[in-house]
Amino acid sequence: MKELSLHLLDLVENSIRAKATHIILSIAENTTQDLLEIVVEDDGEGMDEWQLERVWDPFFSGQNKKVGMGIPLFAQVVEQCQGKVTISSQKGRGTRLRATMQRSHIDCPPLGNIPETLTLLVITHPEIRWEFAHLKDGQGWFFKSDEFFAQWETKNVYSLYTPLREWFQNRENNLGEGNHHENREYRRFEESEGRG
Numbered sequence: 001m002k003e004l005s006l007h008l009l010d011l012v013e014n015s016i017r018a019k020a021t022h023i024i025l026s027i028a029e030n031t032t033q034d035l036l037e038i039v040v041e042d043d044g045e046g047m048d049e050w051q052l053e054r055v056w057d058p059f060f061s062g063q064n065k066k067v068g069m070g071i072p073l074f075a076q077v078v079e080q081c082q083g084k085v086t087i088s089s090q091k092g093r094g095t096r097l098r099a100t101m102q103r104s105h106i107d108c109p110p111l112g113n114i115p116e117t118l119t120l121l122v123i124t125h126p127e128i129r130w131e132f133a134h135l136k137d138g139q140g141w142f143f144k145s146d147e148f149f150a151q152w153e154t155k156n157v158y159s160l161y162t163p164l165r166e167w168f169q170n171r172e173n174n175l176g177e178g179n180h181h182e183n184r185e186y187r188r189f190e191e192s193e194g195r196g
């Protein structure tokens with residue numbers, strides 16, 4: 001079973017290929033309602049209606065190839081967990097993908113190594129403005145790459161690999177015990193309208 005973090009990499013790869021300069025990735029868990037929500041939002045080149053209809057088709061790819069499996073495979077996993085994926089997009093403006101699923105479902109894959117995954121994204125694409133959030137029952141953490149880079153003035157982005165992974169690891173270890181400041185920030189983030 002493929003971990004959700006690997007699907008996240010697939011989804012984010014689509015955003016990067018669409019020349020996004022700003023990518024927001026949020027994970028929200030609700031244990032009372034037994035829900036897991038994943039949102040990936042970008043300001044890339046977007047899709048028109050014709051393209052948007054075809055993203056669900058594994059035998060269509062906007063790239064020069066015969067198959068495009070990323071979204072169909074992810075949608076299949078989500079649907080197996082009693083969930084659904086919705087995508088909204090606007091040509092020239094960006095794309096927003098939202099998945100909600102039953103968190104405890106037996107077919108729901110584990111999230112996987114979130115600190116490692118997010119660190120790799122930031123380190124391999126420092127030119128992109130990243131925003132990440134992970135909430136559990138309304139408590140959690142919020143990350144902005146521009147603020148992180150401002151704190152660590154260095155030309156060598158690879159030297160940030162360890163501090164960054166530790167930052168995410170600490171936040172993940174304390175998930176669900178976040179403070180109010182971070183919550184406030186997250187609400188602001190949630191309220192920001194999807195550009196899709």
Ligand SMILES: Nc1ncnc2c1ncn2[C@@H]1O[C@H](COP(=O)(O)OP(=O)(O)OP(=O)(O)O)[C@@H](O)[C@H]1O
Nearest residue numbers: 014015018046055061062063068069070071072095
């Ligand atoms: N965030 C996005 N912005 C713009 N276009 C997108 C985005 N996500 C998907 N698409 C379009 O939808 C197509 C299908 O995406 P999907 O991830 O299913 O397959 P793929 O990326 O083409 O191939 P694979 O994921 O198997 O490498 C993409 O080729 C691209 O044209």
Ligand SMILES: [Mg+2]
Nearest residue numbers: 010014070071
């Ligand atoms: Mg893809």
